[in-house]
Amino acid sequence: MNRRIAGLLLLALMLQGGNAGAHRPSDSYLVIQPADNGYSVVWSIAIRDLEDVLGLDMDGDGAVTWGEILGRREAITGYAMSRFSIAIDRAPCALARPDVLVDKRADGAYVVLGFAAACGRAGEALTLAYGLFFDQDAEHRGLLALTRADGARMAAVFSPSAPVVTIPLNAEPGMRFASFFREGLHHLFTGYDHLLFLALVLLPSVLGRTTEGWKPTAGFWRAFGGSAGILSAFTVAHALTLTSAALGVVMLSSRLVECAIALTILVTAIDNVRPFLPGRRWQATFAFGLVHGFGFAATLQPLDLPGPGLAMALLGFNLGIEAGQLLMASLLLPVVFAIRERPVFPRRILPIGSAMAGLLAAIWFAERAFDVRLIGGR
């Protein structure tokens, strides 16, 4: 990542790629917790940032003492407090005069302002506005960790493009749920390999494996139970691995996962043509579902997930995938049910369809395992 660039010609021409940050970019930290009649705020601001704006090092010796901070106490609190506000439903909270402390962090010392915000705790929404240093440093961020009165923890970042954060006080994290639900749905329908796998396991779900190959299951409800069982096994399995991968419990090479997914399709296709997998069909589907869960999680990098309402986000994503599956099943199964008793289904449609799917999966597998491009698509 540190890549040289040939920058200024007449100076030393080596230029460190940008991540050279011994000192990371400037952040301040706001920790807000419910308190009597409102909230308590602990705000940590880097001394070196204050120094650049206010000049704390009065004697210019390069060292900032506690005495120098106390001497500029009014300037510091005045500068900071005029750039931060909290309101509940647009009624501003009264901010008390802050206590001033210091704190050592990994990247230097911080002035810590501790103060109460009096405004009650009820209302529709809490609105926080932040403008510290933005005029001086376009990459400054205010990192907010807020605990609501109901105990829910929220995290947010103030930036020049998002200087105001609104936190609903009662509302559900329904918005997050909805957006992740959509994302799950979208992911299922743009991931052809998941759809193909699903089709392969659903096709013979109305059949039973016998020694002479696939035979139609007698009775509608037994066949229906077979399909539902297959679908549930797949669902439970991928929900398990998706969740553990999204939480960062397990992390696998995406290449490995992609190859394995292609293999599950190939194996299932072969099993459709000539049953060979041991055990019941739902058991194999469950095992393969574990693999597909990692695939679903591949786009869901663990640290990208928003922390507050993580559970809602995951649930939304999972249910979005489920909804997509049910949709797919509700399109495919009526057709399969209608033709399941016809001999052409087990003799022609199932083996030919499966063989084509298996061929596609074999190509995908080769592409993914050997990093070659044989056909278009994923």
Add this chain to the structure above:
Amino acid sequence: MIGRLARASLPAFVGAAWFLGLASANPYVPASPDDVVERLQPSPLRARTGVTALRARLASVPGDLETATSLARIYLDAGRRQADERYLGRAKAVLLPWWDAPSPPVAVLALSARIREAQHDFDGALGDLGSVLAARPGDPNALLARANLLELTGRYDEAEASCAPVARDARDATRLVGTACLASINSLRGSAEGSYRLLQSAIGASAPPADQVFPQTVLGEIALRLGQNGTAEAHFRRARGADPANVYATGLLADLLLTEGRAGEVPALVALSPPADPLVMRLAIALRTEGDQGWRALAERLAERFEAARARGDRPHLQSEARFWLDLADNPAKALALAEENWRVQRTPVDARLLVRAAIAADVPAAATPVANWMRSTGLEDKPLAQLVDRARAS
């Protein structure tokens, strides 16, 4: 995909992993007014240099392009020298009146390209440089910066086209950098030795030290790939001799020492350089190799920085993070996932070695295949990498 979604629809909300760390602040009241709470690094903002005057002028004449670009340039140079990311934001703040304009002035674009590249927004930086070059077709700085980005992302033909005119420049110093740029690219695709000889003779004996930093680094990188560690070391040391604060060359030298089992020499090497993250990482690895428990504190600091960057919503530094999980956090599976993600963004031999090492450590040799194919298609001569690929194949 979710990252994009989270940023698009829920811009303010980010991971809460740092929530706990953040909340665990431990503020105190110092015992005495004489207690020193912070030691400041030298800063152009405090030195009574022209910066104070520039800031004052900009405050009285907001929107003065000349003043703003001078100030931004000073910030960016200070940030590079001190390896301090804070200056990126300061430079950007100064340029803000023009930042989102439909067609910013060329002087602003040249600087915003530097900022964007530093923040790993390679496409954004290439866009800025394209605009700069549209207005000033032969601008050598822009051509070289673009060539570097194109090389980094593996687009060698375009990179070569970008540095070729610089290698024909009338000025000696400019021509030398252009030649180094060409040598660097061509050494990656089948003519390592020829490129080395060409650049070696172009440097000659007369080039002033400041002009030698980049060419010497390129020579060192080529020698390293040819398996000539002694020669590479000499070149890296010459580059550092000309610019002791140079983080990139220092990092290469530290890596060379680490692979040669000379970890004991790394602390002294790094001590003279700015405390940049990439060097902190090498130091931590060296201390660990030497059995010095000090590495743990450094590793924690790095982990905290990665977390903080993610919390801010910055682009992650995938190469660094992958190496961290591989060499310091002992989680090869995670390292491999990150190295694969990194490989999609940037493709240098360093990124390639990292990916193969991670694949071997994670026991997923197949994950090294893209690198093997890349080596074949580019004709890259890189002995250490070839050995790693063979190891991956054998396992």
